Amino acid sequence: MKPQELHQLVFNFRAARAVMFAVQAGLFEELCQEDLTLDELVGRLELHRVSTTILVETLVQLNVLNKQGLRYRVAQDLRATLRRDTEGSIANLLLLDANHWSNWSVAEDFFRPGQDTAFAYDRQSNFAAAMQQGVGDMNVRLAQVLLAHEPRHIVDVGSGPGLLIEQLLATATDLKYTLVDFANTLEIAKGNLSDYKHFDVNFLAHDIVLGKLEVEADCIVTSRLLMGFDEPEAKQILANMCHGLARDGVLVINEFDTQTKVGALMSLDMLVNCGARVYGREQLAQCLDELGFEIVSEQATTVFTRALSAKRKGI
Ligand SMILES: C[S@@+](CC[C@H](N)C(=O)[O-])C[C@H]1O[C@@H](n2cnc3c(N)ncnc32)[C@H](O)[C@@H]1O
Known part of the structure; x- marks a missing residue:
């Protein structure tokens, strides 16, 4: 594996989470049926406009959504995979993972069971x-x-x-x-x-x-x-x-x-x-x-x- 590939592999957790967010919000249930504008999507699902903009624009950059004019669409090939009610869907698995996601954030529980001490982390110097x-x-x-x-x-x-x-x-x-x-x-x-x-x-x-x-x-x-x-x-x-x-x-x-x-x-x-x-x-x-x-x-x-x-x- 090359360093650049490792970099991409690790940061793909954000991309995976973006798709899960969309499953949780019900975006694909709507967009697998018809192409919608941001306002239509926000209105139908009663979502926050700015956050939804960031999410759908991210999904466009990830090639999960396409944008045609003002409308967002799911590519025909992906629809059966992203709708929850179809054979071959992974949406229910994604929803399961989306709800188990927080378990992945707590390292100590598994690698140092029973100990309160956190893995060494000084927020300020780590950030720098x-x-x-x-x-x-x-x-x-x-x-x-x-x-x-x-x-x-x-x-x-x-x-x-x-x-x-x-x-x-x-x-x-x-x-x-x-x-x-x-x-x-x-x-x-x-x-x-x-x-x-x-x-x-x-x-x-x-x-x-x-x-x-x-x-x-x-x-x-x-x-x-x-x-x-x-x-x-x-x-x-x-x-x-x-x-x-x-x-x-x-x-x-x-x-x-x-x-x-x-x-x-x-x-x-x-x-x-x-x-x-x-x-x-x-x-x-x-x-x-x-x-x-x-x-x-x-x-x-x-x-x-x-x-x-x-x-x-x-x-
Ligand atoms: C993401 S870092 C970027 C550092 C650097 N410019 C770079 O590109 O590597 C943002 C920096 O802005 C500083 N910062 C955040 N809020 C600030 C504020 N209200 N006034 C001054 N500096 C601030 C932070 O302390 C941090 O050092």
Whole structure:
């Protein structure tokens, strides 16, 4: 087995769960009978609109559903398998697994029966390490996108452990950098960037949902931050970031691409874990438009992430 195949195998648990969600919600019972729009589906099954959008768009990326115009459909070949009342159906098995799913989440009960101690898990350091892994050369490409704008002061909002700034410092030591995150995360970033103490690297502990960014920068970047927030919060973050941007400055948003399998599953993951979602290009373009910004360029930073660069309209 190749590393990439192992990666896919393990993350397929999200894809499997997406299909189970759909079985549980009764999506296939409706869609195996006729093609429906999102509004029809939501209306018939009395579902939450945003969550259902994320789910059906994920199923499209997984090729379980097809989208024709505004209508979603189940391919003819899959109908007998996904309906609950047909010979050859796996829907009842899936429903069974969907209801047994939570048993799969508790490792200690089986591998250390009778012991209360959890398998070692420090949430914060695990999160920091996970953020560094599995994205290949995303930060290399994102750094290239930023430097192409010829900035003097780059502010990274939701900088995490500082890997993007470290990447930038590898080639551009003469710029000013500011990392913005929670104080405890910035401590990790300070450790990672300790070799660069003598350069103009600044750390600003700030909650970007709660307050405007009080800096003056010609380049503000945010990577994999917005997806952790619901729409009103994501809009507030964008507005708070724009406050710190020079009139002719550039705002760069690096996020998962919802038009890919990985990006769509990440959106479902965000919904399940924080009630949020990955914002697609069109949604971001609309939010930026409301703030008086327009997208001026976009580049892929991995096969499943892309960076949008935006400036104030007319600049
Ligand atoms: C998913 S990580 C992304 C880290 C890094 N930008 C990357 O792409 O690898 C999101 C980061 O945003 C930070 N963050 C979350 N909410 C924030 C807030 N309200 N204000 C500032 N930072 C926040 C988290 O602490 C975390 O470091």
